[in-house]
Amino acid sequence: MRKHTAGLRLVDVAEHAGVSIATASRALSGAAGVSEALAERVRAVATELGYVANVHARSLASGASPAVGLVVHEIGDPYFAEIASGVLEVAGAHGRMVQICHTGRDPHAEVAQLRALAGAGVGIIVVAGSGHLDRDVQAQMKAQVHAFEATGGRVAVIGRHPQLGVDAVVPANVAGGRAIAEHLLSLGHRRIAVAAGSRRLATMADRLAGVEQALGDHGLRLADLPVVEAAFTLDGGKDAARRILDAHPDATAILALNDDMAVGVLSVLGERGVWVPDDVSVTGFDDVTVAGHLSPALTTVRLPMKDMGRQALELALLPRAARARRRTAEQRLMVRASTAPAPG
Amino acid sequence: MRKHTAGLRLVDVAEHAGVSIATASRALSGAAGVSEALAERVRAVATELGYVANVHARSLASGASPAVGLVVHEIGDPYFAEIASGVLEVAGAHGRMVQICHTGRDPHAEVAQLRALAGAGVGIIVVAGSGHLDRDVQAQMKAQVHAFEATGGRVAVIGRHPQLGVDAVVPANVAGGRAIAEHLLSLGHRRIAVAAGSRRLATMADRLAGVEQALGDHGLRLADLPVVEAAFTLDGGKDAARRILDAHPDATAILALNDDMAVGVLSVLGERGVWVPDDVSVTGFDDVTVAGHLSPALTTVRLPMKDMGRQALELALLPRAARARRRTAEQRLMVRASTAPAPG
DNA sequence: ATGAAAGCGCTAACAT
DNA sequence: ATGTTAGCGCTTTCAT
Numbered sequence: 001m002r003k004h005t006a007g008l009r010l011v012d013v014a015e016h017a018g019v020s021i022a023t024a025s026r027a028l029s030g031a032a033g034v035s036e037a038l039a040e041r042v043r044a045v046a047t048e049l050g051y052v053a054n055v056h057a058r059s060l061a062s063g064a065s066p067a068v069g070l071v072v073h074e075i076g077d078p079y080f081a082e083i084a085s086g087v088l089e090v091a092g093a094h095g096r097m098v099q100i101c102h103t104g105r106d107p108h109a110e111v112a113q114l115r116a117l118a119g120a121g122v123g124i125i126v127v128a129g130s131g132h133l134d135r136d137v138q139a140q141m142k143a144q145v146h147a148f149e150a151t152g153g154r155v156a157v158i159g160r161h162p163q164l165g166v167d168a169v170v171p172a173n174v175a176g177g178r179a180i181a182e183h184l185l186s187l188g189h190r191r192i193a194v195a196a197g198s199r200r201l202a203t204m205a206d207r208l209a210g211v212e213q214a215l216g217d218h219g220l221r222l223a224d225l226p227v228v229e230a231a232f233t234l235d236g237g238k239d240a241a242r243r244i245l246d247a248h249p250d251a252t253a254i255l256a257l258n259d260d261m262a263v264g265v266l267s268v269l270g271e272r273g274v275w276v277p278d279d280v281s282v283t284g285f286d287d288v289t290v291a292g293h294l295s296p297a298l299t300t301v302r303l304p305m306k307d308m309g310r311q312a313l314e315l316a317l318l319p320r321a322a323r324a325r326r327r328t329a330e331q332r333l334m335v336r337a338s339t340a341p342a343p344g
Numbered sequence: 345m346r347k348h349t350a351g352l353r354l355v356d357v358a359e360h361a362g363v364s365i366a367t368a369s370r371a372l373s374g375a376a377g378v379s380e381a382l383a384e385r386v387r388a389v390a391t392e393l394g395y396v397a398n399v400h401a402r403s404l405a406s407g408a409s410p411a412v413g414l415v416v417h418e419i420g421d422p423y424f425a426e427i428a429s430g431v432l433e434v435a436g437a438h439g440r441m442v443q444i445c446h447t448g449r450d451p452h453a454e455v456a457q458l459r460a461l462a463g464a465g466v467g468i469i470v471v472a473g474s475g476h477l478d479r480d481v482q483a484q485m486k487a488q489v490h491a492f493e494a495t496g497g498r499v500a501v502i503g504r505h506p507q508l509g510v511d512a513v514v515p516a517n518v519a520g521g522r523a524i525a526e527h528l529l530s531l532g533h534r535r536i537a538v539a540a541g542s543r544r545l546a547t548m549a550d551r552l553a554g555v556e557q558a559l560g561d562h563g564l565r566l567a568d569l570p571v572v573e574a575a576f577t578l579d580g581g582k583d584a585a586r587r588i589l590d591a592h593p594d595a596t597a598i599l600a601l602n603d604d605m606a607v608g609v610l611s612v613l614g615e616r617g618v619w620v621p622d623d624v625s626v627t628g629f630d631d632v633t634v635a636g637h638l639s640p641a642l643t644t645v646r647l648p649m650k651d652m653g654r655q656a657l658e659l660a661l662l663p664r665a666a667r668a669r670r671r672t673a674e675q676r677l678m679v680r681a682s683t684a685p686a687p688g
Numbered sequence: 689a690t691g692a693a694a695g696c697g698c699t700a701a702c703a704t
Numbered sequence: 705a706t707g708t709t710a711g712c713g714c715t716t717t718c719a720t
Contacts, residue, residue, distance in 0.1 A: 020690065020692075306420065
């Protein structure tokens with residue numbers, strides 16, 4: 001904990017400028033009711049003295065805080081790091097600080113972080129993690145979010161959060177899932193194994209739904225394909241790949257539902273001497289920066305993560321609307337070297 | 345800005361528990377001077393009511409803030425994202441929030457962010473970006489840091505920051521530079537081109553110094569090698585690779601001074617039909633998560649970024665010492681597929 | 689347009 | 705061990 005041993009105060013500025021602290025306050029916060037000349041003088045004195053207002057005092061007195069909270073699953077994960085980059089960019093442009101919390105992919109931790117941010121007195125919260133299909137989690141999130149909004153807080157989420165009813169930036173996960181599956185199908189793949197994260201995540205459900213649509217177009221059903229659930233990470237991808245190779249050695253393609261998992265899949269395939277794309281095609285989802293530089297370059301679905309971060313904060317910066325706003329972030333299929341026509 | 349329209353206050357808890365607000369305060373903050381039974385009751389009431397203390401009021405009254413500020417060049421960059429992950433982990437364990445600022449690699453922005461964080465009332469600042477060799481920048485950083493420490497703030501930096509005199513976690517950049525260069529030299533490479541970032545960064549100077557030592561062991565001098573300066577990013581690596589290929593087509597190895605640049609180098613080499621490692625060996629520095637999964641897997645120097653983040657905050661959490669503390673983060677050479685004996 | 693003064697919610701002396 | 709009360713530095717009525 002920091003002890004404010006020193007530090008200039010508003011009184012100091014006021015005295016130096018020969019005005020009352022009320023006038024000084026108005027001049028510095030740009031409020032009306034001060035002659036421009038006086039305001040100018042006060043500001044000059046403040047800069048000269050190097051005065052910086054105490055946020056805590058300001059927030060306490062005004063009941064308004066300029067800080068924005070950002071909740072991510074894991075900041076070390078490129079997907080969230082890129083989103084964070086977009087959020088920081090917009091925050092910087094508005095002179096706001098960003099407090100980041102991570103949840104370790106635990107939905108209960110997410111609720112706890114929300115509470116913590118509210119307690120930490122931020123005025124805006126952006127939730128970057130996927131929504132959850134679990135009713136219990138949804139209810140808790142909803143309660144927490146509403147409590148925060150009731151005290152004047154603003155919330156925006158990235159991803160589909162069923163029942164939440166707040167402003168949202170929703171990536172085209174269904175369309176993306178459809179596009180990537182369609183790509184594999186059009187290459188003649190039929191024995192496709194899916195490396196998936198938890199089905200309790202809305203993101204996962206949506207991407208799978210898209211895959212199912214594409215399959216349906218070809219008279220196939222998702223239920224007939226092996227869908228292996230594992231952690232939504234590089235290691236999870238490794239895990240899934242091993243299980244797929246063992247249980248379904250005849251698969252000609254592995255469709256991973258994010259790039260992290262795809263990297264793990266590629267890694268295990270390499271270890272086992274399976275050639276990509278000659279023996280098995282592999283696809284990812286997200287198009288994180290390195291995806292195009294992998295071995296081989298990964299065919300994937302691009303999502304504009306940084307822009308999603310920007311847009312989410314921009315939504316949250318807007319005054320609350322009667323109906324929750326919704327922006328869609330478009331996907332784009334990136335065909336690279338990790339996919340090829342099905343062998344045979 | 346958030347308006348606190350509602351919200352429970354300490355008085356509410358005190359009333360419900362039938363005690364004074366002083367007792368309530370003591371009970372909740374765990375201060376001495378309250379009977380355990382009473383403290384327990386107060387805490388129970390607080391949880392039941394869902395009371396969360398107002399940080400602004402608390403910080404204002406106590407003059408201490410639990411927030412920690414983290415300054416990075418770019419949070420979307422995996423190197424910094426991993427450091428941030430370590431900082432968040434330790435902060436979480438101590439019940440503290442982390443405010444992240446990015447500087448866009450501009451040293452003057454770094455100074456400005458420091459000032460902003462101090463103004464935002466954080467108690468601790470961790471600076472993750474490399475130190476700068478420019479005297480002017482050093483002086484400004486120093487002034488800003490001292491001003492912050494004078495008001496009771498704590499600061500820790502990651503990387504060597506000449507003249508700063510604060511607690512630091514210093515990665516073994518010199519040893520790493522030496523190890524990676526020695527690796528190439530032992531493979532018989534002599535015509536080595538270096539893809540470097542700005543030489544004004546301490547990190548860069550240190551890594552180059554290590555390279556120079558290894559060269560010296562083999563009777564060579566850095567001055568005789570092409571050292572191409574470019575942005576310390578993937579695009580910078582591309583830029584450097586193009587210039588190297590054009591001006592020094594006979595180079596048998598490209599030593600990039602971070603992984604981002606190495607990825608860019610690999611990318612350009614691929615485009616131009618240069619085989620790695622058959623025609624040209626390529627090395628990186630940092631060992632970001634994907635380095636081992638690139639095409640080909642990158643030989644590089646591993647730095648424990650996440651742990652560096654952890655350690656930096658742990659240092660900053662300690663009370664200020666008479667002499668600045670210094671922890672060294674060890675490097676480790678990771679030999680992979682991107683290097684091979686020099687051709688011919 | 690300017691100033692005086694009453695809080696914002698909490699902590700930390702200072703009583704008791 | 706518990707309660708009373710004076711601030712922390714600022715914003716914002718309310719006077720003037």
